[in-house]
Amino acid sequence: MKRFVGFIKKEFYHIFRDKRSLFILFGMPIAQILLFGFAITNEINNVDIAILDHSKNVNSTEVINKISSSKYFSINKFLEMESEIESIFKKGKVKAVLIFEQNFGSNLIKEKKATVQVVTDATDPNTANTVSNYVNGILQQYQKQQNKSIDPGFQVLPETKMMYNSELKSVYMFVPGVMTIILMLVSAMMTSISITREKEQGTMEILLVSPLKPVQVILGKVFPYIFLSIINALIIIVLSIFIFKMPVQGSLLLLGLESILFIVSALGLGILISTISETQQTAMMISLMGLMLPVILLSGFIFPIASMPYPLQMISNIIPAKWFIIIVKGIMLKGVGIQFLWKESLILLFMTVFFIVVSIKKYKIRLE
Amino acid sequence: MSISVSHISKSYKKVKALENISFDVKPGELFGLIGPDGAGKTTLFRILTTLMLADDGIAKVDNFDVITDYKNIRNCVGYMPGKFSLYQDLTVEENLNFFATIFGTTIEENYDLIKEIYIQIEPFKTRRAGNLSGGMKQKLALCCALIHKPTVLFLDEPTTGVDPVSRKEFWEMLKRLQHKGITILVSTPYMDEASMCDRIALIQEGKILEIDKPELIVKKHLKDIYNIRANDMFLLIQSLKSYKNHYSIYPFGEFVHYTDKNKDFNSTELKKYLETKKLTNIIIEKTTVTIEDAFMELAK
Numbered sequence: 282m283k284r285f286v287g288f289i290k291k292e293f294y295h296i297f298r299d300k301r302s303l304f305i306l307f308g309m310p311i312a313q314i315l316l317f318g319f320a321i322t323n324e325i326n327n328v329d330i331a332i333l334d335h336s337k338n339v340n341s342t343e344v345i346n347k348i349s350s351s352k353y354f355s356i357n358k359f360l361e362m363e364s365e366i367e368s369i370f371k372k373g374k375v376k377a378v379l380i381f382e383q384n385f386g387s388n389l390i391k392e393k394k395a396t397v398q399v400v401t402d403a404t405d406p407n408t409a410n411t412v413s414n415y416v417n418g419i420l421q422q423y424q425k426q427q428n429k430s431i432d433p434g435f436q437v438l439p440e441t442k443m444m445y446n447s448e449l450k451s452v453y454m455f456v457p458g459v460m461t462i463i464l465m466l467v468s469a470m471m472t473s474i475s476i477t478r479e480k481e482q483g484t485m486e487i488l489l490v491s492p493l494k495p496v497q498v499i500l501g502k503v504f505p506y507i508f509l510s511i512i513n514a515l516i517i518i519v520l521s522i523f524i525f526k527m528p529v530q531g532s533l534l535l536l537g538l539e540s541i542l543f544i545v546s547a548l549g550l551g552i553l554i555s556t557i558s559e560t561q562q563t564a565m566m567i568s569l570m571g572l573m574l575p576v577i578l579l580s581g582f583i584f585p586i587a588s589m590p591y592p593l594q595m596i597s598n599i600i601p602a603k604w605f606i607i608i609v610k611g612i613m614l615k616g617v618g619i620q621f622l623w624k625e626s627l628i629l630l631f632m633t634v635f636f637i638v639v640s641i642k643k644y645k646i647r648l649e
Numbered sequence: 650m651s652i653s654v655s656h657i658s659k660s661y662k663k664v665k666a667l668e669n670i671s672f673d674v675k676p677g678e679l680f681g682l683i684g685p686d687g688a689g690k691t692t693l694f695r696i697l698t699t700l701m702l703a704d705d706g707i708a709k710v711d712n713f714d715v716i717t718d719y720k721n722i723r724n725c726v727g728y729m730p731g732k733f734s735l736y737q738d739l740t741v742e743e744n745l746n747f748f749a750t751i752f753g754t755t756i757e758e759n760y761d762l763i764k765e766i767y768i769q770i771e772p773f774k775t776r777r778a779g780n781l782s783g784g785m786k787q788k789l790a791l792c793c794a795l796i797h798k799p800t801v802l803f804l805d806e807p808t809t810g811v812d813p814v815s816r817k818e819f820w821e822m823l824k825r826l827q828h829k830g831i832t833i834l835v836s837t838p839y840m841d842e843a844s845m846c847d848r849i850a851l852i853q854e855g856k857i858l859e860i861d862k863p864e865l866i867v868k869k870h871l872k873d874i875y876n877i878r879a880n881d882m883f884l885l886i887q888s889l890k891s892y893k894n895h896y897s898i899y900p901f902g903e904f905v906h907y908t909d910k911n912k913d914f915n916s917t918e919l920k921k922y923l924e925t926k927k928l929t930n931i932i933i934e935k936t937t938v939t940i941e942d943a944f945m946e947l948a949k
Binding site for chain 2: 283287288290294299484488489491646647
């Protein structure tokens, strides 16, 4: 036990003496959460659009006023001719152009039907989609207002309610994702680097020719990073609660325990990486490429798993981050307890045990 | 026997690092492995310290087999690898403390063993190990290897890259440790250090050329060796090589070490011959045989 404590003490010396890594360790979560929270968002706000109004009558002006008064759009330019559309898109100044037909007003009154053409810049398909949806919404609203006096016969009115995130804040989606990425990165990359550093510096040679058991070395490496990762997790949760008003509907204790479980599984992965890489650089590359990309792309953090091709859906199942994101969203947003999350937790637990057992088995008791 | 090696062989893919190596080291002996870089010294150390498995043969340290009893060996030996392998970001004292703890002991417990060495680096005990000079690093590494009072000490090229004064001090320390009953196996590429060992093994290209006491190895080399000097070193060597009676010629500092085929070597005859080759300032004198001469002879 004394040996183990001595080993951990040594690990903390390494961590606290390496000021740059320490800065990354604690600076990164803060920077990432702020970045994702403020800058990177799926919502649209003040999207620049242009208007080409051929009719220029009361009705079209009403619609234009409605659009420009919404917070989603701001009108960048009024066009005069069709030919201008192409050039304004090419300049990249606007995301959409609204074209009112020649007799918009009279058609609306006489034929009870008039068209507005919505041309969007689909180089960014998500934004284009959202823009056209929002325009549709505004037009429908206008229509409903105009038709108030008339009896429409019958009508189906959709009444939507956005559960768990009624304001559709994208930060609610990013916090669990960022938390997952950071815990994964800190835990897996840092441990794998710290073990390979011993190999690279030759100190592993001395550690091997000592009575330290493989379990002691591995646990000694893991323990300090569990501690640091928990602090990181706390920072992220506190930031998201106080800065982004992210609710934690479920139990904080459960969230903490699940986080620790995920941290340990990431640490297990880190040790596994260190057993197959000889240098710090390889360990870092494997951690970044082999862990970061799947975590970002396949965990359901950014791209919904259900819309992925079937083979990728299968692959996403073996990514611990996927299960952790489900758990975090469940606890923070839905407020569910372990009775709904036991399956995901069990999968994570199983993965963790697997990683640790394999890495202890793979730990080399000799050089070669 | 403290260390017994019998018929050890080891190859790396195509290269044969060790070929049928056998020797014994008695308890309390200071045994030297002398050989140039790439002779297989480090590989042998790694096999004996249980870091590597030999392809063939049996090796025992303190009567423990290096394969089956590796755990026992790791408890009782001290190992100082050729490359400086301490934590550079830890201070002198922290390094020493760390190695004491992982071997389940304390600095105080075995202080008398390391005292003489540690006193020299103690003024720098709060300095990071990475900022020490070469000689200091070696002293610290030796302290760390000694802190658990090992029965056998393995030192892989401990004086490589260390200044001559520190080298001399280092060997004096080894002698003192030997008197405290520690068996020491040390390797070095410096032939002049060989005479400090009780016995040495000359090793080259994975094979042992000779094992004996340094003075006996020198004695076995029966031929007389002559120091020859002249104004033009290159021409001298060329001329000697074409001399009919030459046996061996090695440049040795400012001299050429020369041995003759005949027992009754006549230096005036050689001098005359060299003068015909337009060499001047010729000096020919008999010299004492060194380990290096013996090595060159054996490696021939």
